[in-house]
Amino acid sequence: MEQDKYISQHIDRLMLDANNYRFIDNKDYKRVADAEISDKRIQDRTYNLLVGKNEENISDLIVSFKANGILKLDPIQVRELPERSFLVVEGNRRTAALKYLYDQFKRGNDVGKLSESDFKKIEVLSISGESPVKHLITMGLHHISGKKKWSLINQSQLLHDLMYKYNLSEDEVYNSLGIGKVTLRKSLRALALIERYKASDYGDQFHSNMFAIFQEIVSNVKIKSWLVWNDSDMRPHSTINEERIFSWLSKDVYTEQNDDGSEQEIIKEPIITKRDEVRELANFIDEPKAIEEMEKARSITAGFALSDAVGETRLKNAMENMSKEVQMVFQFSEYMTDEEYQKVVKLKDKIERLLPNNRANLELLERKSNIYFNQLTSHFTIIKVKKYRKLQDIEIQKLSRVNIFAGGNNTGKTSVLELIYLFTRLNTIQSLIELEKFRGRFYQNLSPKWFDKSFVEDIDIEGIFNNKNCSLSIKKYETSENIEKSFYLSSIESEANVNGDTFQSNIHLFSNRDPQLYFDKSQYLCDATFSSPYRYDGDLLRKAHAKAVQEKYFDDIIGFIQQKMDASIEKIEMVSIENESRFMVSSSNHDYAIDLTKYGEGLQRVLEIALLMGYSKNGIMCIDELDSAIHKSLLIDFTEYIQLLAEKFNVQVFLSTHSKECIDAFVENNYPDDALTVFTLKKENNRIVCRYLEGNKLKSLVESINIDIR
Structure with a gap:
């Protein structure tokens, strides 16, 4: 050759x-x-x-x-x-x-x-x-994956030709050019709609700068639903709405007769000229009166002003302003007079009337309303890590009810748990910020500059959840949108796909002001929690406790603690002391209840994990360094308890450990091992590789040769 x-x-x-x-x-x-x-x-x-x-x-x-x-x-x-x-x-x-x-x-x-x-x-x-394919791949590596990028429409045309002219599969294009399937599909959808626009009566008005607008149209969940978009044949099934949105993207040209009988040409500019306006349109796309007003005034703003979204926006702005002003009052509270103190009391009464009687239950219901699947028949069965920090091109298969990730230091155990948790959050960018905050040990606000510097590599994950294909792509980019660029740092885009439905979020970061976050709809794959000996989320634990009390399994958790850890403990209650919620422990060894933190870290860890297992019902729980603070004498009983809770609440568990005793405990306890898989992460040839051993096989090897899978 x-x-x-x-x-x-x-x-x-x-x-x-x-x-x-x-x-x-x-x-x-x-x-x-x-x-x-x-x-x-x-x-x-x-x-x-x-x-x-x-x-x-x-x-x-x-x-x-x-x-x-x-x-x-x-x-x-x-x-x-x-x-x-x-x-x-x-x-x-x-x-x-x-x-x-x-x-x-x-x-x-x-x-x-x-x-x-x-x-x-x-x-x-x-x-x-x-072969022209080889030449196209060469160009793609330079101008799609590389630094010398073409415009988006030119990139998309090359991708289209590779797939539909030269019959390459999605995987072949991905492996050749190193782009995610989410990016690939989004580009092809946008190009398909552009071709339909070019074939319409407005086709002569198309220019390449419109590509980002079409890309937003085929990515926005509400707009796609309104168009009855079908990913299989790459077109809207509502031709009426398709024609309508094409008219909003185009100039309206008509003739009007003057008083003297002569005619003059009237040109009205397009209603939609920027990508952001598609997002604003999505807020009221299902409100006929708002759409009618938008068309009449040929202005997105006019339609938005008549929609229900205005009230939501005003409420959001009012809440943000209130938060800032309250903080300001708090900083200068030493100057308050009696008269100003009385004003604060009156404001407090008004705010309390805004709160529902049972706020914890309401938050639980709101949280569940964002779950994508109404019914869950299975969890993750396979996860493909294309890119996440040091993990590259790793396929994690044979996932079961409880999945243990073992390995030495700096082999990516915690990263695996993070990416799984992040995967369940789909396009919720706040979850990415939350992970970066924990990783950087930030206990207050996270600096946009720090976040911008810490997020340096794109994230690309695929998998199968509840028997449906899912993917998540998060990348940093420099926006071409018409925004105020003063002190602009960068933008981050999160795009998730579940069973063909796409959910997208974007955030613009600035060094001296709050970030700008845009999303049409935020979805979760399922409920999910993350437990680590290095992280504490008091608000989450309060919610988990409220759910345990409400669904009457909190006493069962206390029963395990009494039986396996400390028989003197009579009860554990959450009480409010000076507006601070604390777990207080009543014991036969003390005349009064004492704070849970006065007990050992092992008791605190067991209570936290058990509460979060129940809170993660029909979802996922990630436990980092399970063996941390847990005495080895308790490991067999506690690992069995984790497996019992996982089955009881239908939770898929992912946990990390570097302890052989912890792995042995899962094998040696009395719980069946057919729903247990152990994965080992190791460095080989300067990259991390992942291998697995299913529970029953692991048990036979441990019993016969005392294998150490680490």
């Missing part, structure tokens, strides 16, 4: 690619047959498209070549054409710049460090083979 090789060629033998994907959105672009590419007329037109008016498209390269000469860090790539010429596959802008400078050289103009020999012997990489 012929191999790729470096060759030297004269600049005149390098043919510019007239079908380069960067031209697709240019109004002067026309598809050129391969046999015509070398034609001088075609080459001149391609050169002019690449160079631009007054060489504006290659001015940076001209300056670089004149100052540095031709660098060999990133060679121009070509494939051979008939008659000893070569088509430039990658590096068309650089080639055009060199052609311009060669012309300047022949005219006697200054070309800096370049000499005649540079133009006569340009070292290029000749790509072997005739």
Whole structure:
């Protein structure tokens, strides 16, 4: 098989690619047959498209070549054409710049460090083979995955051709270009809707800057539902609504008769001109009166002002303002007079009337309303970690009811638990911030600057949950939206897909002001909790305690503690002391109840894990370093109790440990091992690998040879 090789060629033998994907959105672009590419007329037109008016498209390269000469860090790539010429596959802008400078050289103009020999012997990489797929992959690696990105519509067209013209699968495109399936599907959906727009009466109004708007339309859950969008055939099934939204994206041109009988053309600008306006539209897309007002005034703002979303927005703003002002009053409370104190008392009475009688139950109900699945027949069966911190291209299979991740320090055990918890949160960016806050040991507010610096690598996860395909992609980018860029840091996009439904969130970070968060709908896969000896979430524990009392299993937890840990304990209650909720323990050894924290960390950890197991009903629980603070004499009983609670509450458990005694305890307890899988994480050849051993097989090996899976 012929191999790729470096060759030297004269600049005149390098043919510019007239079908380069960067031209697709240019109004002067026309598809050129391969046999015509070398034609001088075609080459001149391609050169002019690449160079631009007054060489504006290659001015940076001209300056670089004149100052540095031709660098060999990133060679121009070509494939051979008939008659000893070569088509430039990658590096068309650089080639055009060199052609311009060669012309300047022949005219006697200054070309800096370049000499005649540079133009006569340009070292290029000749790509072997005739398959266009290879050439497309080469371009994709530079202009989709790499740093020299094309516009989004040009990227999407290349992805479309790879899949539908050359029949590559999603996995083949992903593996070749290293882009997530979420990004791939979103691009293809947007391109499909654009093609329908181009075929409509408004098609002549399309321009490439509209791509982000179409991408938002096919990503927004409410808009997709309103269009009755179908991912299988990539089109809306409501043609009426499709036509309507196309009209909102377009200028409205009509003629109007003047008083003197003459006619004049009236042009009204599009209603939707920015991506953000699609998100605003989603707030009232199902409110006919608001839509009617929007169309009448040709303004998103007019429709929004008439919608129910206004009340929600005003409430949100009022809550934010109230929070800030209360904090200000608190800081200067030493200056309060009696009169001002009485005003605070009256305000307190009003605020208390806003609170429901049973606030804890209401929060539980609200939390459950965001769960995607109404019924759960299974949990995670497989998770594919494409990218999460140091974990790359790891497939975790054979997941069962209880899953133990073992390994040495710095092998990614905690990272596995984090990514699983994050996966269940889908597009809820707040959960990502929460994880970064815990990881950075921030107990108050998290600095946007710190978050911006700490989130440096994209996240890409896929899996099967409840027998449905799911994915999560989180990436940092620089927004092209029309926002106030003062003190702007970066933007982060979270996009989740469950069974074909897409949920998206975006957040803009600023160094000196609150971030801007946008999302249409926030969903969870299921309820999920995270327990770690290094994290404490008092609010979550209060909710978990309220649920345990409400559903009458709190006494069972106390029973385990009495039987297996401390028989003197009579009861554990949550009480409010100076507006601070605390667990108080009544014991036959003391005349009065004492704070739970006065007991050992083991008792606190057992109570926390047991409460969170119940709170995670029909969901997921992640337990980091289970063996921490748990005495080895309790491990067998406690591991059995965890398995019992997991079955009782239908919870899938993921836990980490570096203790052989902890793993042995699961095997040696009396609970059946058929719902237990142990995974080991190890470093091999500078990467983390994951292997597993199912419970029953592990038990036989432990009993026969005392295996240490770590």
